[in-house]
Amino acid sequence: MTHWPLLSLVTFLPLVGVAFIMLARGDDEIVARNARNIALSTSLVVFALSIVLWVEFNPNTAAFQFVENARWITIGGFTIRYHMGIDGISLFFVLLSTLLTVLCVLHSWTNVHSQVREYMIAFLVQETMMVGVFCALDFILFYVFFEGVLVPMFLIIGVWGGPRRIYSAFKFFLYTLLGSVLSLLAIIAVYFQTGSTDITVALAHSFPAHLQTWLWLAFFASFAIKVPMWPVHTWLPDAHVEAPTAGSVILAGILLKLGGYGFIRFSLPMFPLASAYFTPMMFALSAIAVIYTSFVALAQTDMKKLIAYSSIAHMGFVTAGLFAVTSEAVQGAMIQMLSHGLVSAALFLVVGVIYDRLHTRDIDRYAGLADNMPAYAFVFMCMMLASVGLPGTSGFVGEFLIMLGVFRVSTTECFLIATGLFLGAMYMLYLYRRIIFGTITRVDVRHMLDLNLREKLVFAPLLAIVLWMGVYPNSFLAPMRASVDHVVHQVHAAQQAALRRRTVLSSDEIAPAKAGSYGSILSTVEAWAPAVAAMTGKGG
């Protein structure tokens, strides 16, 4: 284990890059070139450092690693600590953030013309915020990053966005404001409960049942909007449509994961009873997300909107998997989040490639690109297949594990989300057909050029990781296993303890267990008992 403050380096090195970019002087051309070079080299160094995290990571423990803990602010008896650390759950989100930042900088090399310096600064600041969110182990610190990440995104959409960017930013603001206020209230409540803003303290704390419900709902408001879950999803298609390509990549790749990360980091372990109580609701909303948005995606004529809606459907799998709380489903949800981070990012880049050439997102403007853009068609095909979860790609591992785990808990839910197998294929194949297949009828389409070297360099790592994760997912599953199992066990233990208390109080009140049906908290918990036993029997 190294003694370097690795996490702080990964988190704040981008800000050093920002400082260097700000020092750049000269005419616009030189400043832009320097900004690009500095941004690329900074993000590459950060990415390399984050790889060190992965290599040095100890997969055998659920404890936080690379921990840094120092006093930050003290006011009277109130102390905020600078507490950072990662476990198997946050490790890959950090990696995903640093990777996508590199690719975003590379992608934006030539297609951003105005205010290049500010653009690169926004992305580097964004990187600091993203990495910070996943490393923070103090609620205040977390909240600063969690909200701070929105600022660069607002600017990216607002300054470099499309024509309706004001409406989109406003809509996004309206949604997140509500969530943020409620989650801040919840964080304050947690502080009064535990007497500390430390996340590790809160994770070990046992909250009273009645409070769990309220705190769960407050956090839910914030996370559900980020995911986004149906019916608070309508900001996403608009935000994506207006955002520049690289903005969409970060939005789909990282910002949506904040919701899922919040659920698994806070909601499940801190409020296990409330989680069980709300599981039927989460299942219902997830199933609606999968089915509803798949149909909506089918009706789209705007490429970015279509992929935005597909994101909602894919995140529906994630929320279903997380709240099934079986080892398979939660690991599946983690893989699905990573996979979606890569695949949807790649799909937005795929859209970006042809948008750069023809400046329209209208599907009907394109046809027959297989003729003059074969490399592009190949990349698009691979990413489309990963999106529909073809075995051998990352998408399959995620969806398969989720459904496998969900089936144990609720066959109905599994049945409903499994329709995503063909609903997802429906809109993606239809999209691919309209853009890539057919015959070219327009002159400007005929003159579009295939991927250039820089674009290939952007796609190559994404493609490689998507296949790697599909063929040998154990590289990713192994480091997260201990942490995920820890959460699963913690949740089940709390639920069983509550069940035992209830049994002692009134042993004859409990209805017979009815696995797989939506019922009260008790029947849900009871339905899990065999699954828990099976898993603890396996030795974790």
Added chain:
Amino acid sequence: MALAVVFLPLLAAAIAGFFGRAIGDRLSQAVTCGALLVSMGLGIALFFVVILPHAGPQTVPIASWIVAGGLDADWALRLDTLSGVMILVVTIVSAMVHIYSVGYMAEDPGIPRFMSYLSLFTFFMLMLVTADNFVQLFFGWEGVGLCSYLLIGYWYDRPSADAAAIKAFIVNRVGDFGFALGIFAVFVIFGSLDFTTVFAKAPAEANTVIDFLGWRVAALPLACVLLFVGAMGKSAQIGLHTWLPDAMEGPTPVSALIHAATMVTAGVFMVARLSPLFEYAPTALAVVGVIGGTTAMFAASIGMAQNDIKRVIAYSTCSQLGYMFFAAGVSAYMAAMFHLFTHAFFKALLFLGAGSVIHAMGGEQDMRRMGGLWRKVPITYVVMWIGALSLSGIPLFSGYYSKDTILAAAWASGTAVGRYSFTLGTLAAFMTAFYSFRLIFMTFHGETRADHATLHHAHESPWVMLIPLIVLAAGAALAGYFTEPYFVGALHTWFWHNSILVLPQDNSLQAAERLHGIVTYAPLAAGLLGIATAYLFYIVDPAIPERLAIQYRAIYLFLLNKWYFDELYDRLFVNTAFSLGDGLWKVGDGRIIDGLGPDGIAAAATELAREASRAQTGYVYHYAFAMLIGVVALVTWYLFPR
């Protein structure tokens, strides 16, 4: 050796796919064909040297794949007689199709891409048949589906081909929806997805009950039926068959390899592979039998009225797969596999022969514009006859042995499902012979109906196409006679060696050996009658079919329009999906969620602001009046005791 058999095609596919442009058409063809020939040679050697003498381990592990929670799935090759037979079929037919494609696709601009897809398909198919667990089975299963999609849509500039490709993928995905749920059910029942573990535990779980969608149901039959839904999709059984005829949009070698000999038989293979599960789920077997018997008859009936030469053979494939399924449904898995084996030869032969005819006719596929071609394409003509005789079940030809065994086993099983499928199967045997020879007579005999120019250019195919035809024709003629003792005859217990499980009380094959009397001759009689009818209709008096079509117009249209499945599905599902999507988007997202949510709140806020601003009129007496009211209200509030 096993690894080389499976991975050589993948390597070839990668080379032809990524470097096809660099190395050129010729080298791409050489690499893929060469790899496939080597793979075939090794596959045959593997079968006779390792698998049959049981000289090696049954499982060749490659790597660990997914380990999560209770799931531990490996990449591994399972080598037993069942996968061995499939390796033989897949590598032989695939090698022949590769070689044939060199000639058939000679003038196509995308040769490396085509060859790459074919090799990639072979890889996935081999992964499927050698799967050691459900997850790898699913990997191969979806992989072949992908290649099928790519190859059906190979000529992507044709809208019909694109539509057919999407249809194939999505209908298969509907099947896979069932398949996946079946896999999950197996996992919940057994706690493992490994074949060996699951099969060993199957007898103990025969009476397990689980919850499914709120009902308490028997676990094994549920899992088996769900898995069979996947097989129905892949093997184009009634209800999920609509993609197969459309799949004929792909180049003909593809139809021969994927949509006749190998991929579509994956469903049958899967049921045979899972015989240790299905044997303990008699209800599921009954479902398999009924669906199979129905499809056999239903698809054959449509085949009688089609005019596109490839569609006739496509429906025939559908129908023959039905035979295999109802064989499995009466526990005669070995007979099903036997028919799969012989069918691979004669059906690939018929498709490639049809391809040769189409090639000769410059792309014409409508049999109404053919006729009298036998002089022009004599070798194709002869091999097509062999294929048709084999398909019709004429003694000494391969199809006779397998089909006869299936029908005998169905009757001998003595169950209601067996009787049902025997009846429909015999009826289908008549129809099969009829459409086979209708095809032969309409294409090769009688007066020609082709226009002069086409006929003038009609020519026999090059040797690179004819040699595969001759190899397959040899198989179609002889394979059945020589292999019958091993597959279903005296030596079958030694041959299969535990790779297929049949419970003693279900042994319909054994019962079939004791069968005698009229039942044993019925299939042959039906076949001969079918040929005679076709002869009467299309050689003796070609006016009869027209008269019948007019007289029984409703029936004719019903058959010609394929029982109206496509129209029904379009109306029920396709149109509904699009309008539902549109409605949910515009009404659900637009009016309800946004209307009540952000847009509504924004509008309300604006409205409130406007109301508030209206109070600011600018007249001093308005403000003064408001102040007065306020003062009065405050004073009242403080003065009155509460």
